[in-house]
Amino acid sequence: MDAEDFRQIRDAVRSLVRESVVPREEQIEDDDRIPDDLRAQAAGMGLFGYALPEEYGGLGVTMSEDVRLAFEFGYTTPAFRSLFGTNNGICGQVIARFGSDQQKATYLPGLATGRLIGSFALTEAEAGSDPAGLRTSARRDGDGWMINGSKRYITNAPLADLFVVFARTDPAERGGRGISSFVVEKATPGVTVGPKDEKMGQRGAWTAEVFFDDVRVRGDAVIGEEGRGYSKALTVLSRGRLHIAALCVGMAERVLDESVAYAATAKQGGAPIGRFQLVQAMLADMHAELLAGRSMVLDVAARYDSGEDTSVGPSAAKLFCTEMVGRAVDRAVQVHGGLGYLRTTPVERFYRDARLFRLYEGTSEVQRVIIGGALLREAGMPRE
Numbered sequence: 001m002d003a004e005d006f007r008q009i010r011d012a013v014r015s016l017v018r019e020s021v022v023p024r025e026e027q028i029e030d031d032d033r034i035p036d037d038l039r040a041q042a043a044g045m046g047l048f049g050y051a052l053p054e055e056y057g058g059l060g061v062t063m064s065e066d067v068r069l070a071f072e073f074g075y076t077t078p079a080f081r082s083l084f085g086t087n088n089g090i091c092g093q094v095i096a097r098f099g100s101d102q103q104k105a106t107y108l109p110g111l112a113t114g115r116l117i118g119s120f121a122l123t124e125a126e127a128g129s130d131p132a133g134l135r136t137s138a139r140r141d142g143d144g145w146m147i148n149g150s151k152r153y154i155t156n157a158p159l160a161d162l163f164v165v166f167a168r169t170d171p172a173e174r175g176g177r178g179i180s181s182f183v184v185e186k187a188t189p190g191v192t193v194g195p196k197d198e199k200m201g202q203r204g205a206w207t208a209e210v211f212f213d214d215v216r217v218r219g220d221a222v223i224g225e226e227g228r229g230y231s232k233a234l235t236v237l238s239r240g241r242l243h244i245a246a247l248c249v250g251m252a253e254r255v256l257d258e259s260v261a262y263a264a265t266a267k268q269g270g271a272p273i274g275r276f277q278l279v280q281a282m283l284a285d286m287h288a289e290l291l292a293g294r295s296m297v298l299d300v301a302a303r304y305d306s307g308e309d310t311s312v313g314p315s316a317a318k319l320f321c322t323e324m325v326g327r328a329v330d331r332a333v334q335v336h337g338g339l340g341y342l343r344t345t346p347v348e349r350f351y352r353d354a355r356l357f358r359l360y361e362g363t364s365e366v367q368r369v370i371i372g373g374a375l376l377r378e379a380g381m382p383r384e
Helices: 003-031 036-044 063-073 078-088 092-098 101-113 229-265 277-306 312-341 346-358 364-378
Strands: 118-121 137-141 144-155 162-168 179-185 191-193 207-218
Touching (some): 063 078, 063 229, 078 118, 078 229, 092 101, 092 118, 118 144, 144 179, 179 229, 229 277, 229 312
Antiparallel strands (some): 137 144, 137 162, 144 207, 162 179
């Protein structure tokens, strides 16, 4: 699409977020769900498939366009973006980038319209960022495969129509080798989704355990090359990390706006608290780090699109921006004082919501290992 077409899409997203979603944040928090009419509006705007290929009904945005939309999504409750995030991100991207023509034709149009919800089933009790502990297995069964195992913290699992499942197909291999990815429809016998997780924050974004008990799938359920599934996971996670970084920029902008508005009007001793220099200092730090995060994300996205850096840059952006937004929400609560600790205040909710960003799609510690290891390899340090 050309620049004007994208600008219109971005402006429409901004209007939807600020005029329709922001006023209903407390409803989403209290009900722990996205209202059906907001889901329908998102689907009508093409948000379930904005990052999927145009030939399958998506908008086919670039990474640079993706992060600009994420700046807008991040301005409100993360649960709204989470509703269609896996379709565009870690689930839909595996199928779009590595799936067969048949898999793409079967699933991508439904994902793009929101008729289908996809989930990315990688994490297990003993296998988060390190695949060595992955226990879910897939063994050959005639002309198909039999999958057994369980996954946890799976976003949108209670809503999902299909899962991209990672299972070990070669038990002799270790680490990320010998892991394959499969498309598994929720209706397949043996697939069970557990109850919704009760989380600290991000209410309205549902996660749950998923169990696979003698789940038989056809041979053509394998996505791409057998035994190379984990490398696919890393590829789409890298894109997802940059997207998360952009969401954090949007959230930092929101809590800064909330804090500036409060500091300009709330009085202490007859004068707005914004008159106090230490309050101004907190606002200044939030603003400076927000600008740094936004510039970083835009630069990394441009280098992602060019192919110059599709790994270290996204990890660095996720590390910086998720830590940055953690500081921003903490300062926002501090600016609000006692009011910032009350459940009815937006910054209190964002304080809880933001904590998850430093955990999922690779913890801050994992990002540091990725970045540090890459720098040392570039300097010539041999691998172990």
